[in-house]
Amino acid sequence: MSSDATPDPYADKVAFGQRLQILRTRKGLTREQLGGLMGRSGSWVKGIESGRLKTPKLEIVLRLAEILRVRDLADLTGDQTVHVDLFTGPxxxxxxxxxxxxxxxxxxxxxxxxxxxxxxxxxxxxxxxxxxxxxxxxxxxxxxxxxxxxxxxxxxxxxxxxxxxxxxxxxxxxxxxxxxxxxxxxxxxxxxxxxxxxxxxxxxxxDPHTIGVAAWLTAQAHRDSGPGHFDSADAVTAEALRFLEPQLPDATNDVLAITGALTFEAGYTAARRGETGTAWRHWDQARAMAARLPADYYHPVTSFSRAIMGAHAVTIAVELHAGGESVRQAAAADATTIPSRPRRARHRIEEARGYQLDGQPDVALATLAQAHEAAPETIQYNGYAKRIVLEETEAKSPDRRRRASALAVKLGMLAA
Structure with missing residues (x-):
């Protein structure tokens, strides 16, 4: 290995702060950016990385793991006795x-x-x-x-x-x-x-519709790679929208739907960045496109439809870490109108994130149980759901610990 190569944080036993610094650098984030996504300062990140501040509590570690999209919680903590896949499923x-x-x-x-x-x-x-x-x-x-x-x-x-x-x-x-x-x-x-x-x-x-679908999925692949890839996600989305815009006046339902889905994707990424106004503006634009579709239309790839806009509003609020707004949007959304089982399960997971943000962990766990009932293979591969479950396995309430542990066993996170 050359002397200027990035160290492998898994090769030797290194401190939590060193692992955090290596993983943050690999994701292309500055200390200020990571601190902002955590609702903290760059100096707070520096304090942890330097060892001046002690290793955070589990809920903070899980949030860091979520932002950095670590493949295994042990990659961040260094504890090789407990392996929990978060954003990489089985x-x-x-x-x-x-x-x-x-x-x-x-x-x-x-x-x-x-x-x-x-x-x-x-x-x-x-x-x-x-x-x-x-x-x-x-x-x-x-x-x-x-x-x-x-x-x-x-x-x-x-x-x-x-x-x-x-x-x-x-x-x-x-x-x-x-x-x-x-x-x-x-x-x-x-x-x-x-x-x-x-x-x-x-x-x-x-084919415009086919190009739009491929762009939508490529943008998601970039965005889900972490904050260092948000610019790439935005670039793909913007280019696809420029390509589709001239066709909108006479667009088929499928072309209109994929354009709406891409418009929402731009808002989704903006919400991940914490850009409140931009996120909701794109959501409003996507909702206007959904309103042009037949009431019973449902795009087979993206799920874009009138029925999905309530779920999309929950996602925007959750990504902006607005607990109260997340719960308000969840109350307004009707999950039963979403015909897709995996998409309905994903919506339940977003609702659970909102309830946890709002300080309602018991409701969050109950909502995750609904997600598991709708589509077990969706929640099993969802890092946000697993973060909530894992965090609540160490809750002060014995009943909540029991319910979280039972759900963790169903998800394959803990042995029965």
Whole structure:
């Protein structure tokens, strides 16, 4: 290793403050930026990193882990006796098969590609399964390998330019579905391969809706990589919106919906930055687009619809760390109108974050239990939910500790 290389915080036993400094630097954050995201000062961060201040309490450590998107709580604490995956979920049993299909690029004929209509029908069934099955990762993980191979084959065997563009649109959508499966699993490189290939296929398709979906997912991949990647998320979102804007006057429902979803994404990232006015302005713009959609319309990829805007308002308030506003928005939102089980579970998790911010941990745990009931595989891979559960396992209330521990066992965080 060269003398100027970044040290590996996991190679030797180092102090908490040193680990914090290394992980903060890797994420591209200054002390002032990290302090601001924590509601503290840069000097507070410096005090912890230098050892002048003692290691914070668990709730602060968990919040730092959330901001830095650490793969395992032990990476930050140095305690190798307790491993808790936060923003990296367990490797799904079907991950290897999906990865093999993504990575394979056979160049010799391997059979005739299915007709485009057949692939579209299978894709529609897969999206339906993703929204309706509580074990949605298991279901789509079983469907994806053959879908990926067949969509790749359809692109290679296209006879005309028009057929090739149509096949690329299908392939891009298959990669979009793949990204939902791969997200928050222990293979970040695979996630980026899927996102980038989806964007390349979308661009080759020249289809506005397909390009918008690929941009939406790419922006999410950047944003979920941590604060050091927010600029990249904003750049992708802004470019996609510039591309779609001229088409809005005569847009189809799908193009209008993906434009609305991208507009909300800009607000989501702004909220992560703590930019209150900008976040709510984008939410208002997205709500106006949702109002132009039919009342029963629901975008199959992004969930964008009239029904989702209440859930989006909760997300904005939570990301701005506004506990009271989060609870107010949660009261106004109607989760039962969200037809997608995983999206409904995600909304319950956002509500739980709001209740915890508002000092209502018992309600937060009850809401997380509702999320688990709606879609166990959603909460199992959600770092925010696991942070709340882990924090409440050390609550002063014995009853709350018991309920949090029982939920932690269901999520695979603690042994039964």
């Amino acid at each position: 490797g799904h049993p079907r991950l290897a098969a999906v990865k093999a299909a993504v990575d394979a690029f056979p160049l010799t004929p391997t059979g005739e590609a299915p007709p485009a209509a057949h692939l579209q029908h299978r894709l529609a069934r897969a999206w339906t399964a993703r929204h309706t099955a509580p074990n949605h990762r298991e279901v789509i993980g079983a469907l994806l390998p053959d879908l990926i191979r067949d969509a790749q084959r359809a692109v290679r065997q296209a006879d005309t330019a028009a057929q090739r563009r149509a096949a690329q649109a299908v392939l891009s959508e298959v990669y979009s579905l793949s990204q939902f499966f791969v997200a928050y699993q222990p293979d970040a490189a695979l996630l980026w391969r899927v996102a980038e290939r989806g964007m390349v296929a979308a661009q080759d398709s020249e």
